[in-house]
Amino acid sequence: MAAGSRGPAIAMAARILNETAAMLGAERLVTVTSSHVDGCLYHGDSGTHFAERLASEGGRVAVPTTLNVGALDLLHPGRVQFDPRTAEMARRMMVAYEQLGCVPSWTCAPYQAGHRPALGEHVAWGESNAVVFCNSVLGARTNRLGDFLDICAALCARAPYTGLHRDENRRARVVVDTRALSDALKRLDAFYPVLGAWLGAEIGSDVAALIGLPAAIPEDSLKALGAAAASSGAVGLFHIVGVTPEAPDLAAATGGQPPARSIVLTAAMLRAARDRLSTAAAGTDRIDAVAVGSPHFSLAEFAALDRLVGSGRFKIPFYACTGRAVLGEIERNGMLARLGEAGVEFVTDTCVVVAPILPKAGGVLMTNSGKFAHYATPNTGFATVYGSLADCVASALAGRVTRDERLWS
């Protein structure tokens, strides 16, 4: 391919793949069966020029490929407040990726929009939360591909055979014992992003096996755990013994080998991690906006939101970020209209920390997402307050921060 037998775009992609594989010490490339591309988010003109070069030189993906968020909400024009030139460059980038044959899914939760590789399948995914979900919850195999390597892998149907593609790198080297934490805490939706934020900060890119968690954890909680762990650290794979597919028991998760580290997680450690997710002054009750949906909100999460809101109306802007696939479902089942009346502002194809959507005046943003809490302050200037989905709804209804602290104390 690098010799140009499939055209100049594939040749360039193959050169980038080969050079990256050599740098990583990969002895060979592995054939992949699907890709999820994160490189379609505008960070500057260079990314647009790269995508347009691939498209203009006849590039076409060789495997089913979904797209992560772009920088524009194509369904809600005007939602993103870019200057016209930036908006045009961001739009051109999104168009170029569609021309390459990618599915215009525009979501960071492709696994909740029909893209679910099977256990043991080798794939090439970008976007850190999608990668950790794909590896941990689905048991498919991908490394954390940097932007641009994802589309190169999709064009060539190959990825460097290193890291999490290989059995020996998927075993847990760290064991995290959560048995000292209360069962009530483990039933809270707000527990899992905090657990993830703690895990990523503690172990970086290592693979952990967590023990002592409930056997039935909602998929959205696993999604939230992974997203937080991949933003506070560089976690690409975790195992939950008795829950995730490669960890029916601890020995399977560790490959039968003694762990390099064992950590007993305490409530105090977790509370410290929770407090780090809030950058607003402790005890503040000011709130200017709420954002949920990082990763993109699922149908189940919208149903929970719908129940919590009831017939209430929000006093401050409440942004729910989701993919167009889920938006279509809630439009059909009536939630879209109901939640819209309550004051929910829907953001599709993109999200509030990657594009200028939040009110320009700034202030305090409340969120139930460990990933939003991690990135909102540097990317938007908003201070953050972290809370459960119920806390977020109660606060947006009251117009001031309202958090149920009982289970955290």
Next chain:
Amino acid sequence: MVTGQVLIDGTAEGPLLRLVEPISFWGGVDPATGRLTDPRHPQHGVAIAGTVLVLAATRGSSSSSAIMLELLARGIAPAALVLGEPDAILALGIIVGREMGYPAIPVLALPPAAQALLPEGMLRIAKGGGISAA
């Protein structure tokens, strides 16, 4: 002189800038200015352009390669990167940049213990991974 593992070969010269805490380039470096923008980072506000940037560890987003590419396109990239361990994400931005005709910069891997012994001040990177005081 110490020798790092060559990830991307090349020569460079610039002042040493040691990041005291890990950073994600996406969310942590402004691609328009080349400054550290994460307010939680102790070196918030510092410019990385032209420096021999020494990082013990990287973290976070896979979009960091896109930030690296944009820094190269704008001519505000570091002069060289010295990473604590081989990292495909930042180096990838440089590999793509070379394909796009942007100037490349050397990237070396050097374990944190050896990074700690690098002298402050101007450093010179030679082909083959040698690092010495300039």
